[in-house]
Every structure is written in structure tokens, then in C-alpha cells.
Amino acid sequence: MPRVRVPVPMRWSDLDAYGHVNNAAMLTLLEEARIATFWSDGGSAAGTKVLTAGPTATSFTLVARQEIEYLAPLDYSQEPVAVDLWIGRIGGASLEVCYELRSPAGTLCAKAATSIVMVEAASGRPRRLTEDERTALESLLEDPIEFRRR
Amino acid sequence: MPRVRVPVPMRWSDLDAYGHVNNAAMLTLLEEARIATFWSDGGSAAGTKVLTAGPTATSFTLVARQEIEYLAPLDYSQEPVAVDLWIGRIGGASLEVCYELRSPAGTLCAKAATSIVMVEAASGRPRRLTEDERTALESLLEDPIEFRRR
Amino acid sequence: MPRVRVPVPMRWSDLDAYGHVNNAAMLTLLEEARIATFWSDGGSAAGTKVLTAGPTATSFTLVARQEIEYLAPLDYSQEPVAVDLWIGRIGGASLEVCYELRSPAGTLCAKAATSIVMVEAASGRPRRLTEDERTALESLLEDPIEFRRR
Amino acid sequence: MPRVRVPVPMRWSDLDAYGHVNNAAMLTLLEEARIATFWSDGGSAAGTKVLTAGPTATSFTLVARQEIEYLAPLDYSQEPVAVDLWIGRIGGASLEVCYELRSPAGTLCAKAATSIVMVEAASGRPRRLTEDERTALESLLEDPIEFRRR
Structure with missing residues (x-):
């Protein structure tokens, strides 16, 4: 299975007064896993870190849609959560x-x-994935997730 | 159409470095609209504010699933966003x-x-909606949302 | 006393697992009160709303220092907090x-x-307050706060 | 100098539309450094991790006061910030x-x-530091910080 496992630290302030990680904060944890996997950080792209991003990039990644199923409450820990991530x-x-x-x-x-x-930063319009991007993403290609409750 | 319109203030810190409200912060705005509509705040329940909630309640509301489509970037404004909300x-x-x-x-x-x-707070198990809850919720019942990109 | 009172809504996610508004979230509430008082929102400046701000402004306001004393825990409420604000x-x-x-x-x-x-946006350097800004700010001038625990 | 250095990851959502870590988010980074240093995480206390904490602890740590000087804007990076921490x-x-x-x-x-x-959780009142807590904290004791702008 071509997945990567990304450790993502929780924060104490991710919890709400129910004592669990808040539903919206959970998407922030996923965002950090996504960035750690795909964003090239200034230097040269390597492995799957092929998506240019950040405020100064010539193109950026726009979140168009999200779907999430919460299966168990997440308690605080000083140990990171493990995010398995694939395309x-x-x-x-x-x-x-x-x-x-x-x-x-x-x-x-x-x-x-x-x-x-x-998205192309200058025009704000979608742009095609490059061959390099496509090749890198294909290395993590697997069946899409199946949601239970749709 | 039995919807309510809830004004929800943005915050400057909801924006990320792209200059738009962050994708996870958008769910926080929706959470505030949901709470404003359904949570009874200490006093007696009234209208649609029938869901007991908060850390001291005998039952609470668990978010089991969310789906969101981002259709246009949301810029900062001191004016609130308008959330139309229904069941x-x-x-x-x-x-x-x-x-x-x-x-x-x-x-x-x-x-x-x-x-x-x-969810029943004591046992942590799902509990049936009461008749009062059901009646209040039915006052906002409409067709479910249709998502484009599924 | 030349103060303004600004109502600022809490959010459910401002609370942490202690059931109170988190210490850092408290500064976010103050930021919202500050913005509501001083930032001109696109249109013409009026009253105390004289500080140009936001990502497209020609100058912006930089937070250089903050000091805060927490005197009592803040529980969740659907009613806004009241921030009394002065210069x-x-x-x-x-x-x-x-x-x-x-x-x-x-x-x-x-x-x-x-x-x-x-701060001047182009150069990133401090710039003097204009006479208009100074006049508006002076309308809220009062003795600075005295902190107990220094 | 008896300090510890704690790496703390930033998050993309810590930035605001100025493209720098938001002033309140900075306190969240410090909170994470403090927790990593002092909170015992379930298991036995060790080194400086002597402060019982978390929602189920018999005593907890209350933030009574904070003071912060912002000396340079903090840009986003996938590398963690370094927090030097002492008592x-x-x-x-x-x-x-x-x-x-x-x-x-x-x-x-x-x-x-x-x-x-x-603070003692049951009574909500301050309680004296224990000898074990005191000994551990003294291992990090140094001169207090001197702020420039007071």
C-alpha cells in the first residue's frame, strides 16, 4: 500500500470543553500532514514534496472540498497522532x-x-498538473476512501 | 423555505497567509451558526434552541461527519458572514x-x-431524540444539500 | 472616562479542556475588540476607525508587546464578553x-x-502617527493600566 | 545556563493575512513548549516533567499573567521554531x-x-509547590527576563 505515515503533534488548544480535539481542529491536523507530505519548502522539490505553495509561490493549492468521518473522540496526548495519507x-x-x-x-x-x-497565483485560475507533479502523486495512488454514512 | 439566517462574525485570525479564511476555520464559523441556532443557553429552551449541550449537560451533541464544498474564497470583513441553516x-x-x-x-x-x-453524557452512548427536539427540528426540515463534486 | 465598550462573541472552540477560554484565545478576543474600534473597513474613516490596516493597506499596525493579567476564568456563553478599551x-x-x-x-x-x-507597508519601517490619527486616538486617552503582579 | 531548548512546529493556520505568525498564536507556541517541558504525561514524572495537569488531574496549572515582546516577524516554515525555556x-x-x-x-x-x-482541582484554590516540584523547577532557575519596553 503506497501510503505515507505522518506524525502530527496535537496542541492543548485543539481540545474544546468536551475534552476532545475539536471537529474543526481535526482538519487542521490533516492540513499539517498534507503540507508535510506535499509542499516543497523553499529548496528543491524531492520525493512527493512537489507542490509549490506558500504566499510567494507562482501557483498554490486551493482546498475545494472536504469530507470527514469522526469515528472516535481524540484525547489529548503529548505524543503525535499518526496520519496515513495517500492519493x-x-x-x-x-x-x-x-x-x-x-x-x-x-x-x-x-x-x-x-x-x-x-491554481495559478497570477490569474487565480486552475492550471494543469505538471508531469513531475503527476509522477510524484502517482507514487501514492491508491483506492479512494469509502465513507460509511453518505 | 424553513431556513434560519445566522450572522457570524469572522476573526482576523481566521485568515491564513493566502489572505482568505482558512479551510478549517470555515467549519468553526459553521459551528458557531449551529450553536446559535440549536443550543439552549442555560435558561429554558425556546424555538429551535432545544439541544442541551455544553460540558455540564446530561447529553451532548457529537459531530459524526462533515462535508463541505468551498465555492469562493472568503476575504476578511468586519461585517459578519451570513449562514443559512436548515435540517x-x-x-x-x-x-x-x-x-x-x-x-x-x-x-x-x-x-x-x-x-x-x-449522546448521553453518563454512558457515552447515542440516545433517541425526544419529541420536543423532533418537533423543533422539523420546523427547519428541508431537502438535504446536493454536493456537486462527490 | 473616555472608554469604548466593545461586545465580542466567544466561540466554543476558544475553550480548552479545562472548560474555560484558553489563555491565548483571550488575546484573540482583545484583537477583535481592537480591530472593531480602530480599523477603517474599506470605506471612509470615522470616529476612532482611523487606522489603515489589512493586507492591502499602505501601512499596517504591528503588535510590539502585550501584557495580560488573568483575574478570573471565563466560562462559555452565547452572550458576548464586554471589552472596555482605551488608549x-x-x-x-x-x-x-x-x-x-x-x-x-x-x-x-x-x-x-x-x-x-x-509600519509603512512598502518599507517595513515605523512611520509617525498622522495628525488625524493622533486626534482620534486622543479622544480615548486615559491613564494606562496598572498591573498588579509585575 | 540551565535552559532547555524545545522545538515547536508551527502550523500554516498560525499565520494571519500579514503572512506572519499571529500575535496570539505566538502564545500558543509558547504553551506547547511549556507543556512539553513540565507536564507529566500520564506515566511517572521524570526530570522537569513534574507538573500534574490535564482535565483529570487532581491539581492544575493556571496561567495568571503573561508578558511578551515581539522582536521580529515570524515567517512560515516547515522547520520548528526553537523555544529556549527557563524558570x-x-x-x-x-x-x-x-x-x-x-x-x-x-x-x-x-x-x-x-x-x-x-491550583487544587477540587477546591479551585492555590496550593503550595511540593518539594519534588520545587527541586525540579530549581534545576532550570535563572535570572528572569528583562523586557525593554515596559
């Missing part, structure tokens, strides 16, 4: 990132998918 | 909240749905 | 904003001060 | 945590201090 679909100018998020103890807490569109 | 489905122990979020200028920025399960 | 000091290129934050029930929960520097 | 003062029931926060490139971006009070 569920590659389109002309878009891709779908799939995730399973597990607590430090190994409980599956959430399944999610994010649709990303590549 | 798309009522189950035995659960409900689906549907939303359309518009910028202060009236642009449709996001469509979303949240599946909520009623 | 404690006006310098050549800087100002000090002072605050008292009260719970919806009227409990004094925090006293705080923020030092702001006016 | 500036130990009282009967309280302590002062001091910090210097540096960007991944080594720029000093903030100096800060947090006053913490030990």
Missing part, C-alpha cells in the same frame, strides 16, 4: 488526498478526503 | 444540519452538511 | 491600547495592554 | 516561566514570561 484520485488540474488519522494509542479516529485544485 | 434529515438519534455560507457581499462561499448524533 | 499612551509612531475584559455576567476576567507600532 | 522565579504556590523564541533561521522573534499558579 485517491488524480485529475487534470486537481487531486484528492485521503487520510486515516489514528490516536497515539492506535485508535482510528477519523477518515477524510480533501479535493485540491492547482 | 436536511432527522433520524432516530441523529440529524443532519445543512448550511450555505455567504460573504457580507452576498457571494456563496461554501455549502456544507454536518451529521450530529445525540 | 494608555500615544508616542511618535506607536500607541498603547488598554483593555478590561468582563464576562457576560460582569466579572472582570482580564486586564491587558498592547503596544502597537505603525 | 525566572519560584514562589510559594507559583512560578514564572521565561522564554526566548527563535525562528528556524535563528532570529530572536519573541521574549516572554508566563506566571503560573498551582
Whole structure:
């Protein structure tokens, strides 16, 4: 299975007064896993870190759609959560990132998918994935996530 | 159309470095619209504010699933966004909240749905909606949202 | 006393697992009170809303220093907190904003001060307050806050 | 100098539309450094991790006061910031945590201090530091931070 596992630290302030990680904060944890996997950080692109991003990039990644199933509450821990991440679909100018998020103890807490569109910063319009981007993304291609409750 | 329109203030810190409201912060705006509509705040329940909630309640609302489509970037404004909110489905122990979020200028920025399960605080198990809850929720019942990109 | 009182809504996600508004979130509430008071929102400046701001402004306000005393825990409420806000000091290129934050029930929960520097966006350097800015700020000038625990 | 250096990851959503880490988010980074240093995480206490904490603990740490000087804007990076952390003062029931926060490139971006009070969960009242807590904290005792702009 061509997935990567990304450790993502929780923060104390991710919890709300129910004592669990808040539903919106869960998407922030996934965002950090996505950035760690795909964004090239200034230097040369390497492995899957092929998506140019950040405020000064010539193109950026737009989140077009998200779907998330919360399967178990996530308690605070100083240990990071484990996000298994893969690509569920590659389109002309878009891709779908799939995730399973597990607590430090190994409980599956959430399944999610994010649709990303590549956008040219100057025009604000979608642009096609380059061959290099496509090749890198294909190295993580797997079946898309199946949601139970749709 | 039995919808309510809830004004929700943005915050400057909801924006990320792209200059738009961050994708996860958008769910926080929807959470505030949901709470304003359904949570009884200490005093007696009234209208649609029938869901007991908060850390001291005997039952609470668990977010089981969310789906959101981002249709236009949301810029900062000191004016609140307008969230149109309705109920798309009522189950035995659960409900689906549907939303359309518009910028202060009236642009449709996001469509979303949240599946909520009623949970008994003591046992942590789902509990059936009461008749009062059901009656109040039915006053906002409408067709569920249709997502484009599924 | 030349103060303004600004209502600022809490959010459910401002709370952490202790069931109170998190210490850092408290500064976000103050930021919203500050913006509501001083930032001109696109249109013409009026009253105290004289500080140009936002990502497209030709100058912006930089937070140089903050001090905050937490006097009582702030519980969640759907009612907004009340932030009393005034100017404690006006310098050549800087100002000090002072605050008292009260719970919806009227409990004094925090006293705080923020030092702001006016910065020219193009150069990134401090710039002097204009006469218009100075006049508007002076309308809220009062003694600076006295902190107990220094 | 008895300091510890704690790496703390930034998050993309810590930035605001100015493209820098938001002033309140900076305190969240410091909170994470403080927790990593002092909170015992379930298991046995070790080294400086002597402060019981979290929602189920019999006592907890209350933030009573914070002071922070922002010395340089903090840009986004996938590399963590470095927080140098020490104890500036130990009282009967309280302590002062001091910090210097540096960007991944080594720029000093903030100096800060947090006053913490030990509180008994049952009564909500301050309690004296234990001998074990005191001994551990003394291992990090150094001169308190000197702020420039007071």
C-alpha cells in the first residue's frame, strides 16, 4: 500500500470543553500532514514534496472540498497522532488526498478526503498538473476512501 | 423555505497567509451558526434552541461527519458572514444540519452538511431524540444539500 | 472616562479542556475588540476607525508587546464578553491600547495592554502617527493600566 | 545556563493575512513548549516533567499573567521554531516561566514570561509547590527576563 505515515503533534488548544480535539481542529491536523507530505519548502522539490505553495509561490493549492468521518473522540496526548495519507484520485488540474488519522494509542479516529485544485497565483485560475507533479502523486495512488454514512 | 439566517462574525485570525479564511476555520464559523441556532443557553429552551449541550449537560451533541464544498474564497470583513441553516434529515438519534455560507457581499462561499448524533453524557452512548427536539427540528426540515463534486 | 465598550462573541472552540477560554484565545478576543474600534473597513474613516490596516493597506499596525493579567476564568456563553478599551499612551509612531475584559455576567476576567507600532507597508519601517490619527486616538486617552503582579 | 531548548512546529493556520505568525498564536507556541517541558504525561514524572495537569488531574496549572515582546516577524516554515525555556522565579504556590523564541533561521522573534499558579482541582484554590516540584523547577532557575519596553 503506497501510503505515507505522518506524525502530527496535537496542541492543548485543539481540545474544546468536551475534552476532545475539536471537529474543526481535526482538519487542521490533516492540513499539517498534507503540507508535510506535499509542499516543497523553499529548496528543491524531492520525493512527493512537489507542490509549490506558500504566499510567494507562482501557483498554490486551493482546498475545494472536504469530507470527514469522526469515528472516535481524540484525547489529548503529548505524543503525535499518526496520519496515513495517500492519493485517491488524480485529475487534470486537481487531486484528492485521503487520510486515516489514528490516536497515539492506535485508535482510528477519523477518515477524510480533501479535493485540491492547482491554481495559478497570477490569474487565480486552475492550471494543469505538471508531469513531475503527476509522477510524484502517482507514487501514492491508491483506492479512494469509502465513507460509511453518505 | 424553513431556513434560519445566522450572522457570524469572522476573526482576523481566521485568515491564513493566502489572505482568505482558512479551510478549517470555515467549519468553526459553521459551528458557531449551529450553536446559535440549536443550543439552549442555560435558561429554558425556546424555538429551535432545544439541544442541551455544553460540558455540564446530561447529553451532548457529537459531530459524526462533515462535508463541505468551498465555492469562493472568503476575504476578511468586519461585517459578519451570513449562514443559512436548515435540517436536511432527522433520524432516530441523529440529524443532519445543512448550511450555505455567504460573504457580507452576498457571494456563496461554501455549502456544507454536518451529521450530529445525540449522546448521553453518563454512558457515552447515542440516545433517541425526544419529541420536543423532533418537533423543533422539523420546523427547519428541508431537502438535504446536493454536493456537486462527490 | 473616555472608554469604548466593545461586545465580542466567544466561540466554543476558544475553550480548552479545562472548560474555560484558553489563555491565548483571550488575546484573540482583545484583537477583535481592537480591530472593531480602530480599523477603517474599506470605506471612509470615522470616529476612532482611523487606522489603515489589512493586507492591502499602505501601512499596517504591528503588535510590539502585550501584557495580560488573568483575574478570573471565563466560562462559555452565547452572550458576548464586554471589552472596555482605551488608549494608555500615544508616542511618535506607536500607541498603547488598554483593555478590561468582563464576562457576560460582569466579572472582570482580564486586564491587558498592547503596544502597537505603525509600519509603512512598502518599507517595513515605523512611520509617525498622522495628525488625524493622533486626534482620534486622543479622544480615548486615559491613564494606562496598572498591573498588579509585575 | 540551565535552559532547555524545545522545538515547536508551527502550523500554516498560525499565520494571519500579514503572512506572519499571529500575535496570539505566538502564545500558543509558547504553551506547547511549556507543556512539553513540565507536564507529566500520564506515566511517572521524570526530570522537569513534574507538573500534574490535564482535565483529570487532581491539581492544575493556571496561567495568571503573561508578558511578551515581539522582536521580529515570524515567517512560515516547515522547520520548528526553537523555544529556549527557563524558570525566572519560584514562589510559594507559583512560578514564572521565561522564554526566548527563535525562528528556524535563528532570529530572536519573541521574549516572554508566563506566571503560573498551582491550583487544587477540587477546591479551585492555590496550593503550595511540593518539594519534588520545587527541586525540579530549581534545576532550570535563572535570572528572569528583562523586557525593554515596559
